[in-house]
Amino acid sequence: MGNPRPFVGGELEPEFEQEMLDFIERYGNSPRFIAYNSAEEPDWHKSETPYPVTMTTLARTEALRKVAPRHPIAGTLCRFRRFYQFAPIFDIPIMDAYRVGAPSADKGPLRWGNYLESVSAYTQDLKRNSEPSPIWVWAQGVHTWSGRAFVDGQIGNPIPTPSEARAQLYMQLGEGAKGVLWFRYMTPDNMENTYRNDFKKMKERIEELEKQRELRDWMKGWQVSESDLEAAFTQCREFRADTWAATQEMNTEMCMLRPILSRGDVYPRVWVQSASDRRKIYLAAIASDQAIVLFVANLDYDFRPRGYRFKPQKGIRIGIDRPYGCHLRNQPGLSKVSR
Amino acid sequence: MTSMETQQENGELAIELDSLQDAAIILIGDKELADSLTPDTRSILP
Numbered sequence: 001m002g003n004p005r006p007f008v009g010g011e012l013e014p015e016f017e018q019e020m021l022d023f024i025e026r027y028g029n030s031p032r033f034i035a036y037n038s039a040e041e042p043d044w045h046k047s048e049t050p051y052p053v054t055m056t057t058l059a060r061t062e063a064l065r066k067v068a069p070r071h072p073i074a075g076t077l078c079r080f081r082r083f084y085q086f087a088p089i090f091d092i093p094i095m096d097a098y099r100v101g102a103p104s105a106d107k108g109p110l111r112w113g114n115y116l117e118s119v120s121a122y123t124q125d126l127k128r129n130s131e132p133s134p135i136w137v138w139a140q141g142v143h144t145w146s147g148r149a150f151v152d153g154q155i156g157n158p159i160p161t162p163s164e165a166r167a168q169l170y171m172q173l174g175e176g177a178k179g180v181l182w183f184r185y186m187t188p189d190n191m192e193n194t195y196r197n198d199f200k201k202m203k204e205r206i207e208e209l210e211k212q213r214e215l216r217d218w219m220k221g222w223q224v225s226e227s228d229l230e231a232a233f234t235q236c237r238e239f240r241a242d243t244w245a246a247t248q249e250m251n252t253e254m255c256m257l258r259p260i261l262s263r264g265d266v267y268p269r270v271w272v273q274s275a276s277d278r279r280k281i282y283l284a285a286i287a288s289d290q291a292i293v294l295f296v297a298n299l300d301y302d303f304r305p306r307g308y309r310f311k312p313q314k315g316i317r318i319g320i321d322r323p324y325g326c327h328l329r330n331q332p333g334l335s336k337v338s339r
Numbered sequence: 340m341t342s343m344e345t346q347q348e349n350g351e352l353a354i355e356l357d358s359l360q361d362a363a364i365i366l367i368g369d370k371e372l373a374d375s376l377t378p379d380t381r382s383i384l385p
Contacts, residue, residue: 166361
């Protein structure tokens with residue numbers, strides 16, 4: 001049935017309107033554009049009176065619909081449990097929830113790390129509040145956030161590892177995401193320069209706070225030498241290369257599965273029968289008329305500044321009720337799509 | 340993940356994975372379908 005769309009009216013910001021109209025008049029009908037993003041995290045700030053923000057977002061979206069009637073209008077959201085407030089406005093609601101070393105609308109157990117599995121809850125919440133519209137997600141890839149660059153006086157890994165990126169993406173796909181945008185692509189030089197600047201700023205900030213005696217606990221252990229930093233910048237390129245390669249692999253996997261994932265939907269009748277620790281296995285399925293795709297993630301990991309450490313699970317047994325309308329043979333084939 | 344097998348039990352499917360390091364995708368479908376899924380990454384890779 002989808003949600004009701006009760007919003008009407010709202011005021012447009014004149015500057016936004018002019019900028020948008022000028023752009024779309026010039027380029028807007030190009031087939032290179034598949035959608036317009038009318039809002040970028042309007043739910044980021046907690047607000048006692050969120051109504052005006054919602055109305056502004058609605059006004060922007062309506063204005064875009066008028067000038068680009070053949071394009072879907074998207075919007076990016078970030079605050080879990082408040083997606084209901086904005087998601088019905090858009091043709092394609094999108095959400096971002098980067099779980100490693102990045103700012104987040106929810107509080108994680110650590111300053112620099114959150115539970116990977118919470119990305120599935122985010123995606124579920126967006127889907128439920130957006131139906132029947134398709135949802136897209138921002139996936140955490142090679143990015144610029146530096147929350148895990150320096151942890152407890154030591155150099156960390158600012159970039160999600162391939163395992164961290166893979167687990168997050170698979171949980172998003174398993175919850176029914178129909179489109180994926182990577183946050184983001186960066187060249188090696190761009191990446192290194194960004195982190196050089198981040199470290200420089202952090203060092204200046206620590207020195208400033210030391211003078212004011214207001215140093216926070218997590219900054220007190222600064223013991224990083226110049227040579228340590230140079231080694232870290234070099235290693236940053238290696239971290240980036242690994243994650244970059246993994247994102248290429250995941251792109252290939254998604255392209256292969258596109259015919260199934262785009263037509264299928266979340267199928268709940270799957271379960272983990274046994275594993276080393278079956279409470280720490282994520283399992284989800286997308287069923288189409290031709291096939292089932294299972295997404296499995298290992299949630300038995302420790303938070304580590306240089307990348308979450310996964311403890312391998314053994315002897316995993318999964319049960320599946322055959323979905324009605326999915327035309328499988330009695331003994332269907334199995335293919336491992338991922339690496 | 341090193342091996343998989345499928346069984347038929349009362350209309351249910353059962354799949355076994357020897358091991359799982361971080362995450363995996365498994366496709367359950369006929370071989371012809373799996374063979375037809377060929378990657379075309381030209382449109383999205385830089």
